[in-house]
Amino acid sequence: xxxxxxxxxxxxxxxxxxxxxxxxxxxxxxxxxxxxxxxxxxxxxxxxxxxxxxxxxxxxxxxxxxxxxxxxxxxxxxxxxxxxxxxxxxxxxxxxxxxxxxxxxxxxxxxxxxxxxxxxxxxxxxxxxxxxxxxxxxxxxxxxxxxxxxxxxxxxxxxxx
Amino acid sequence: xxxxxxxxxxxxxxxxxxxxxxxxxxxxxxxxxxxxxxxxxxxxxxxxxxxxxxxxxxxxxxxxxxxxxxxxxxxxxxxxxxxxxxxxxxxxxxxxxxxxxxxxxxxxxxxxxxxxxxxxxxxxxxxxxxxxxxxxxxxxxxxxxxxxxxxxxxxxxxxxxxxxxxxxxxxxxxxxxxxxxxxxxxxxxxxxxxxxxxxxxxxxxxxxx
Numbered sequence: 001x002x003x004x005x006x007x008x009x010x011x012x013x014x015x016x017x018x019x020x021x022x023x024x025x026x027x028x029x030x031x032x033x034x035x036x037x038x039x040x041x042x043x044x045x046x047x048x049x050x051x052x053x054x055x056x057x058x059x060x061x062x063x064x065x066x067x068x069x070x071x072x073x074x075x076x077x078x079x080x081x082x083x084x085x086x087x088x089x090x091x092x093x094x095x096x097x098x099x100x101x102x103x104x105x106x107x108x109x110x111x112x113x114x115x116x117x118x119x120x121x122x123x124x125x126x127x128x129x130x131x132x133x134x135x136x137x138x139x140x141x142x143x144x145x146x147x148x149x150x151x152x153x154x155x156x157x158x159x160x161x
Numbered sequence: 162x163x164x165x166x167x168x169x170x171x172x173x174x175x176x177x178x179x180x181x182x183x184x185x186x187x188x189x190x191x192x193x194x195x196x197x198x199x200x201x202x203x204x205x206x207x208x209x210x211x212x213x214x215x216x217x218x219x220x221x222x223x224x225x226x227x228x229x230x231x232x233x234x235x236x237x238x239x240x241x242x243x244x245x246x247x248x249x250x251x252x253x254x255x256x257x258x259x260x261x262x263x264x265x266x267x268x269x270x271x272x273x274x275x276x277x278x279x280x281x282x283x284x285x286x287x288x289x290x291x292x293x294x295x296x297x298x299x300x301x302x303x304x305x306x307x308x309x310x311x312x313x314x315x316x317x318x319x320x321x322x323x324x325x326x327x328x329x330x331x332x333x334x335x336x337x338x339x340x341x342x343x344x345x346x347x348x349x350x351x352x353x354x355x356x357x358x359x360x361x362x363x364x365x366x367x368x369x370x
Contacts, residue, residue, distance in 0.1 A: 025222055101301070
């Protein structure tokens with residue numbers, strides 16, 4: 001289908017009505033969706049890690065890290081004349097697929113989720129819904145028309161937030 | 162011969178040594194554990210850009226079982242061992258006399274059996290790799306999961322995501338007279354391991370270029 005935009009690791013996509021953003025095979029990564037409630041213009045990022053550092057290679061995609069992903073998305077919205085006050089966010093993912101490896105301490109999935117939440121809070125962007133954590137994989141689709149985030153998993157079937 | 166060609170030949174030899182030495186000793190160890198003669202095919206070894214692994218190798222994102230190991234000792238990195246459905250069912254049938262079941266019904270004892278098999282294979286891979294680089298390598302405690310395979314790979318990629326852009330894929334068949342065990346191993350090297358490879362072979366096989 002031409003209107004489906006598949007978003008790979010570290011990528012960010014922008015779009016609007018009639019399009020569907022899709023991320024297949026979320027594990028530790030988080031699908032971050034920030035959309036404008038007035039125009040429906042939306043963005044989705046496939047975030048891999050919680051925070052960039054000074055050692056990040058110059059050619060790193062902004063979607064790779066939670067902080068650079070949010071900064072990039074907000075920068076794009078501002079350049080389009082969209083006010084931050086009209087933005088909302090939804091997130092999904094951040095699992096720990098192999099609990100024996102990261103058990104007992106904060107795992108990367110949890111760190112990704114917490115980092116995104118902190119950054120959104122600092123920018124006063126409400127996080128209106130989330131489906132995060134656990135130890136199961138997810139495939140997500142965001143519909144800018146309805147602003148629904150649809151999550152499919154082997155363990156829990158379909159969830160709509 | 163130009164440098165590019167020379168590099169490719171050196172890379173092919175390195176890949177052949179990594180893959181072949183590791184799986185040869187694995188079949189010997191498995192033969193002992195299973196008390197039967199285990200044969201192996203010549204493993205298929207290749208290097209894929211990490212960004213392409215999910216969609217090129219597992220486009221259908223099927224439900225599969227996988228064991229994750231981290232590399233410990235003188236270097237770093239991780240392995241993901243992926244078993245196809247038939248292989249696991251066949252293996253458990255032989256080991257425990259179970260009837261064919263879905264993976265979701267696997268008990269802790271079933272998982273322990275799989276972890277032990279995977280541990281033998283990974284130890285052999287790491288012994289081979291260590292002998293090539295004159296270092297000591299050992300695996301972490303394994304962790305098993307059954308889910309859509311792209312999500313399982315996602316975990317491994319994120320764990321090594323600040324390292325390099327490529328990983329190694331080793332496809333091996335272990336067979337006896339009655340059944341066949343197909344394993345795909347994804348190998349993600351760490352920073353230190355890549356430096357050690359360069360030190361000996363003067364190539365960086367896991368970086369673009």
